[in-house]
Amino acid sequence: MQEITKLEPVNSLWDVWSHEAYKFTPWLVEHKHFLEEALNFKLKDLKPETHLSIGGYVDILALHADTDDPVVIENQLGESDQSHCVRLLGYAANTEAKTLVWVAKDFTPYYQSILEWLNETKQLRAYAVAVRAYQARGVFSVDFQTIVEPEHPERSNPKRVTLSTYCAEFYRPVVDRLKREDMHITSKHRWAGRFRSFQSELDNVVYGTHVEDNIANVFVCFGWTEEALDKFKELQKYQEEIDAKIGESLIWMKEGEYSWEGFSHIVLSYNRPFTLIDSDEDLEPVRQWIVKKLLLFREVFHPLV
Incomplete structure (x- = not known):
């Protein structure tokens, strides 16, 4: 043999x-x-x-x-x-x-x-x-x-599916559900691909989500402005209180400490076995978690930001 x-x-x-x-x-x-x-x-x-x-x-x-x-x-x-x-x-x-x-x-x-x-x-x-x-x-x-790759590149195989396609299909129901809750995708500081970001009441601060294989994150992102970074530092004073309202321990990452370069984040992670090529049925719990936690983030952080 x-x-x-x-x-x-x-x-x-x-x-x-x-x-x-x-x-x-x-x-x-x-x-x-x-x-x-x-x-x-x-x-x-x-x-x-x-x-x-x-x-x-x-x-x-x-x-x-x-x-x-x-x-x-x-x-x-x-x-x-x-x-x-x-x-x-x-x-x-x-x-x-x-x-x-x-x-x-x-x-x-x-x-x-x-x-x-x-x-x-x-x-x-x-x-x-x-x-x-x-x-x-x-x-x-x-x-x-x-x-x-571009959304409509010139190619001989129109059925080819890429990461961008999987991300768009995964997020479409999430964006639609949040829109019905008056939480709209933002045109400022907007991410595509594995990211989506949504409006808050403060300039340079957005709610967002990010997915990789076996992990989904929801977060509050604080941009480069001094006002946004000051807001992040102010919220850190209430970290224990905020964690208690969320019901889980959040990850507080200052600018320069996180792989999403240039911003400070408050992050909550979902760790379960899944990939973006899974069936809609298998991905539905991940979508539900993202929607539920982003709405909870807005409820907790809105009065503070």
């Missing part, structure tokens, strides 16, 4: 490619079919390390094979971060490219939300592609997974 071996995850992409510019970028150009499969469109005329007249270098500048439209590709071996995000936005501002592709080991919800927001503007088409690496007996294999 032929021997079967197990693929083991590779924790660091640096073990596969020792340098972003000198190893990963040339490999990506040479093996563009991995990226094309994730994007679901063909690329041509890939040019690595392309110099911009205004300054700086694009990791890869390419053309959409069907439309000849420019495509900017920013790639990194680590998890999504601010420097690569800024570069990607800089490329959008200083090239004619309307299609932006960001390739990374993984993407935090914060950076996913930025790309989702870009897609909502309808002015740009933004993609987040995560790279997974595995090995067996010293041989590496890789898998490219689309995490964020």
